[in-house]
Amino acid sequence: MNLKGTKIKVHDMSLRDGMHPTRHQITIAQMQSVAQGMDAAGVPLIEVTHGDGLGGASVNYGFPAASDEEYLRAVIPLMKTAKVSALLIPGIGTIDHLRMAADCGVAAIRIATHCTEADVAEQHINLGRKMGLDTVGFLMMAHMIEPEQLLQQALLMESYGANCLYAADSAGYMLPDDVSARIRLLREKLKPETEIGFHGHHNLAMGIANSLAAVEAGARRIDGACGGMGAGAGNTPLEVFVAVCNRMGIETGVDVFKISDVAEDLVTPILDFPVRIDRNSLTLGYAGVYSSFLLFAKRAEAKYGISAREILLELGRRKMVGGQEDMIEDTALTMLRERGQLKAAAA
Amino acid sequence: MKKIKCAIIGPGNIGTDLLYKLRRSTLLEPVWMVGVDPTSEGLARAREFGLKTTDKGVDGLLPFVAADGVQIAFDATSAYAHKENSDKLNALGVMMIDLTPAAIGPYCVPPINLKAHAGKREMNVNMVTCGGQATIPMVYAVSRVQRVKHAEIVATVASKSVGPGTRKNIDEFTRTTSGAVAKIGGADVGKAIIVINPAEPPMIMRDTIHCLTLDAPKQKEIEASVRDMIAEVQKYVPGYRLNNGPVFDGMRVTTFMEVEGLGDFLPKYAGNLDIMTASATRTAEMFAEEMLAGRLSFEPVAA
Numbered sequence: 001m002n003l004k005g006t007k008i009k010v011h012d013m014s015l016r017d018g019m020h021p022t023r024h025q026i027t028i029a030q031m032q033s034v035a036q037g038m039d040a041a042g043v044p045l046i047e048v049t050h051g052d053g054l055g056g057a058s059v060n061y062g063f064p065a066a067s068d069e070e071y072l073r074a075v076i077p078l079m080k081t082a083k084v085s086a087l088l089i090p091g092i093g094t095i096d097h098l099r100m101a102a103d104c105g106v107a108a109i110r111i112a113t114h115c116t117e118a119d120v121a122e123q124h125i126n127l128g129r130k131m132g133l134d135t136v137g138f139l140m141m142a143h144m145i146e147p148e149q150l151l152q153q154a155l156l157m158e159s160y161g162a163n164c165l166y167a168a169d170s171a172g173y174m175l176p177d178d179v180s181a182r183i184r185l186l187r188e189k190l191k192p193e194t195e196i197g198f199h200g201h202h203n204l205a206m207g208i209a210n211s212l213a214a215v216e217a218g219a220r221r222i223d224g225a226c227g228g229m230g231a232g233a234g235n236t237p238l239e240v241f242v243a244v245c246n247r248m249g250i251e252t253g254v255d256v257f258k259i260s261d262v263a264e265d266l267v268t269p270i271l272d273f274p275v276r277i278d279r280n281s282l283t284l285g286y287a288g289v290y291s292s293f294l295l296f297a298k299r300a301e302a303k304y305g306i307s308a309r310e311i312l313l314e315l316g317r318r319k320m321v322g323g324q325e326d327m328i329e330d331t332a333l334t335m336l337r338e339r340g341q342l343k344a345a346a347a
Numbered sequence: 348m349k350k351i352k353c354a355i356i357g358p359g360n361i362g363t364d365l366l367y368k369l370r371r372s373t374l375l376e377p378v379w380m381v382g383v384d385p386t387s388e389g390l391a392r393a394r395e396f397g398l399k400t401t402d403k404g405v406d407g408l409l410p411f412v413a414a415d416g417v418q419i420a421f422d423a424t425s426a427y428a429h430k431e432n433s434d435k436l437n438a439l440g441v442m443m444i445d446l447t448p449a450a451i452g453p454y455c456v457p458p459i460n461l462k463a464h465a466g467k468r469e470m471n472v473n474m475v476t477c478g479g480q481a482t483i484p485m486v487y488a489v490s491r492v493q494r495v496k497h498a499e500i501v502a503t504v505a506s507k508s509v510g511p512g513t514r515k516n517i518d519e520f521t522r523t524t525s526g527a528v529a530k531i532g533g534a535d536v537g538k539a540i541i542v543i544n545p546a547e548p549p550m551i552m553r554d555t556i557h558c559l560t561l562d563a564p565k566q567k568e569i570e571a572s573v574r575d576m577i578a579e580v581q582k583y584v585p586g587y588r589l590n591n592g593p594v595f596d597g598m599r600v601t602t603f604m605e606v607e608g609l610g611d612f613l614p615k616y617a618g619n620l621d622i623m624t625a626s627a628t629r630t631a632e633m634f635a636e637e638m639l640a641g642r643l644s645f646e647p648v649a650a
Contacts, residue, residue, distance in 0.1 A: 058538055059499045059557040059599060091541040094518040116506060116545040120517045303596075319546035326501045326555035330603040333591040 001216055004249035008215055011045040011197070011223045012038050012238060014267055015075075016087055018229030019051035020292045021275045024064035028074045034266045035075045038226070039082040041258035043238075045108065045221075048075050049086045051231065051292060052323070053112065054101055055093030060326050061292075068097070072104035083107035087138070090120045092323065095127050108134035111157075112168070114321045115139040118153035122160045129161030136197065137162035140322050143173040143288055147185045154186050164195035164221060169210065170322055172203030172232050172285040176213035187218030197221035200236040202228075203285025205277060207236030208244055215250060226259065227267030228274065232291030233281035239263045280308045287316035296325050300332040311335070351635035352416045354379035354408055354441070356432055357423035358389025358400075360510060360613055361446060365421055365624040366393060367611035372628060374635040378415055381408050405432045412439045418638060418645070419631050422447055425512050426519055437470045440647040442634060444627050445473040448519040454527045456483045457629045458579035465633050470645060472630060475527045476520050477619035478502030478541060478554065480626045481587070485556040485602050486532030488576035492568045496598075497559040498534030500524065503542040505549035508617035517541065534558065552606040552618035553590070557599060564600050569593055573602060583629040584622050585609070 015031050026034075035046055050056030054068050066074075068086070076084050085108035086101040098109060109128040111121045121137065128135035137157030142150055154165045167182045179198060186196050198214035200207045200223065211222045224238030239260040245252050277285075280298065284291050289312050297308035297315075314331050315324075336342040353369060355362045358380050369377040380393030385402040393400050399415070401407030411417070420436050421444045422429050429449035436443055445452060452471030455464055456479065464472050474480065482500035489495055502524075513520060521539050529537030544550055573593055580587040586607030594601045608614070608621025615621075637643035 058540065059497065059559065060501055060540060060555070090517050091521065091543065094521050096518075114543065114545065117514075117543050119511070119514045120543065122515060123518060318550075319544070321542065321544050323540065323542040324501075324503060324544070326557075326601075326603070327503070327553070329594065329601070330553075330555065330591050333594070333603070337591075 001212065001248070003212070003215055005251070006215060007220070007251045008245070009044050009221045010238060010242065010252050010254060011047065011085070011221055012043050013047055013223050013225040013235045014227070014229040016047035016049045016051060017231055017235050018225050019064065020231035020295065021229065021271060021273070023272070023295065024051055024062045026065060026270060028066050028070060030270050031071055031075055032078055034226070034262065035082070036078055037262035037266050038259070039079050041262055042254045043082055043259065044253065045085055046082050047085045047087060047110070048072055053087040053089040053093050054097035069100055069104060072101060072106060076105040085110055085134070087112055088124055089113070089323065090124055095124055098124055098127055102131050102133060106133065108136060110136040110138045110166070111162070112138035112140055115142045115145050115150055115153060118156040121157060125157060125160035125162050129163070134164070135162050136164040136166060138166040138168055138199070140168045140170045141290065142167040142182060143169060143171060143178060147182045150182055151185050151189055154190060158190055158194055162194070164197055165190060166197040166199055166221070168199040169201055170290055171288045172201030172206070172291055173288040174210055175206060176209050179210045179213040180217045183214045183217035183219050195220055197223065199223040201230060201285070201291045202233045202236060203277065203281050203291065208241055211236045211241055212244070227263035227271070228276065229267055230275070230291070232284045232294050233277040234275045280312065283309045283312045287313055289316045290320065290322045292322070293325065293328060296328040300328050304332045304336055306332050306335050348373065349639060350374055350376035351418050351638055352376050352378045353631065354381060354417045354420040355423065356381040356405060356420060358382040358387050358393060359423065361620055361624060362421070362423040363389050363392060364612040364620060365423060365627060366396065368624050368628045370396065372632060374632045374639065375419070375628070379408055379411070379417060381405060405435050409435060409439065412436070412441060417441055419444065419634060421627055421631070426516065433471050438647055440645045442645055443471040444631055445471060446623055446627055448476055448516070448523040449473065450475070450523055454479070454531050455630050456480060456527070456531050457583065457626050457633070458484050458576060459487050459531055461630055461633050465637050465643065468643060468645070474623055474627050474630070475531070476524045477504070477623050478520065478539060479524045479527045480622045481552065481554045481604060481606050481619065482556045483527055483532045484576045484580050485573065485604065486528055486534055486558060488572040489558040489560065489569055489600055490533030492565055492572050494561040495534040495558045496561050497536045497538070498528050498532050499538040499540070499557045500528055501540045501542065501555040502619070503544055503550070503553045504619045505552070505616050506543050506545035507549050508552070508613070508619055509543055549614070549616040551616045554604040554606065556602045556604065560598050560600060564595050564598065566595050569600055583625045586615070586618060587622070
């Protein structure tokens with residue numbers, strides 16, 4: 001693979017996807033210190049939002065330590081060169097949240113939908129573009145459909161005004177060929193000025209390999225997170241990816257040692273537990289299940305005594321998509337009932 | 348027995364499913380179907396059922412309202428078209444049941460506040476959203492026992508059951524449902540989340556209702572209240588079922604519902620659409636009973 005001289009932009013997820021393993025409890029001060037470290041290391045884009053995007057504060061996904069607005073207003077003014085983005089999942093957040101984030105000074109808005117449901121994002125993408133934001137269409141769980149179907153959805157988002165389209169491997173299920181096939185087709189068929197991005201999860205330890213495959217196929221934005229942050233077994237480990245890029249001559253503009261110091265000194269200490277590939281996060285990647293289901297399945301295991309792995313496999317069989325965290329407790333209860341360990345619910 | 352004559356505006360999936368339900372009603376008689384497209388399949392189907400139809404929108408219906416004795420109209424078009432439709436028909440004394448998220452009239456969730464609306468002689472009532480109809484009764488079942496600080500609903504629907512109108516305006520769903528969860532459900536704060544799932548075969552509508560109570564939940568009373576409320580909803584949506592719960596976890600009370608439709612015009616998995624048309628029918632029947640008993644009549648009002 002010769003990618004020498006290729007310029008890419010890395011996008012840090014520690015303060016958004018990283019909200020999943022920290023149960024959305026990263027404090028404002030921690031956000032500020034991690035973001036400043038990243039800014040100083042040369043990371044060009046940093047995402048700051050509830051793990052489930054703007055408006056994600058809920059019983060269903062978890063209440064965060066501070067509101068999206070408080071986080072954004074605390075972080076954005078401190079950035080010297082880095083730009084801050086926010087994530088918005090229509091159905092959870094609305095354009096009211098988008099306006100709020102724009103008012104806080106985000107430079108980029110990423111509108112995420114399940115990979116088959118791009119048309120719910122029309123209002124939000126339209127508005128983001130109209131407001132002059134770097135507007136990204138973000139297709140989640142992209143492993144669930146064929147490249148050609150993914151392209152059709154990407155074309156819709158492009159037609160609404162997205163200037164960058166992402167294939168997101170939200171389950172950490174893809175192998176490098178799966179990534180290449182999708183990114184290559186998007187690169188061929190979308191407008192040349194539309195950027196392509198890839199968002200990986202490290203559930204099968206493919207974060208780096210998949211991201212390189214994406215760059216080779218034409219992606220120029222790559223998501224990652226420091227210190228193992230991110231749902232499941234974390235996103236593509238950013239400090240490692242930057243180091244690999246340096247060795248290969250891919251230009252990220254990020255200082256390897258500075259970013260590995262951010263990972264070690266600022267991010268690792270705020271984790272409740274080491275984010276790594278254990279049997280449950282491996283199951284996510286192996287069975288193609290949404291990465292942020294991990295902690296919910298572990299909680300259901302603790303409460304109901306059914307292994308998280310069995311619950312995750314069942315969620316995969318039922319083809320659950322991102323945002324269906326409510327179905328985890330429900331599925332555990334149903335499994336208990338089917339095993340005769342719970343009296344039939346009254347109805 | 349005399350029936351109250353009705354018009355349906357919007358011959359799409361919702362309007363057609365509604366037509367099937369109205370044809371079974373002992374109190375309502377659908378007589379007009381209103382559309383805007385002369386080639387509409389929905390209009391053709393309505394004609395086969397013996398309804399009069401127009402492809403000129405509500406303006407095509409207005410000249411016939413008096414002669415055909417139309418007293419109730421259902422709007423199954425869009426939030427944007429609704430106000431004008433409602434003004435024109437209200438002006439002729441026709442009561443409007445709004446199935447769009449426009450919500451210019453008060454929210455109506457039949458087992459909670461239908462009787463109150465009929466008593467207040469409302470000329471326009473809004474059916475909230477599918478997610479609202481499926482979940483607000485469960486919020487109310489908790490809030491009538493004790494104070495609910497935060498109520499939150501997650502409606503998950505099959506991709507195939509979500510039409511282009513809802514997709515274009517998904518925020519309308521989120522906002523209207525959140526508002527009604529608080530206001531009609533009886534919670535200090537309301538939040539609504541919608542998830543669209545493309546699985547094949549399509550999944551039956553699922554709804555999760557989380558309530559955070561102010562004080563420790565009174566489990567026995569809440570369980571009984573939830574049971575009673577499910578029985579009320581089942582009177583007009585037989586496929587409204589408790590899948591799991593209520594689960595009590597600290598101050599959290601969660602019920603997991605499944606809504607299977609009757610499969611009239613729409614497939615059974617589309618319980619989200621069925622519960623809208625069934626709720627609208629139920630609402631119209633309550634008003635019709637009052638009209639037939641001579642307790643309620645609407646005079647034409649200035650638009």
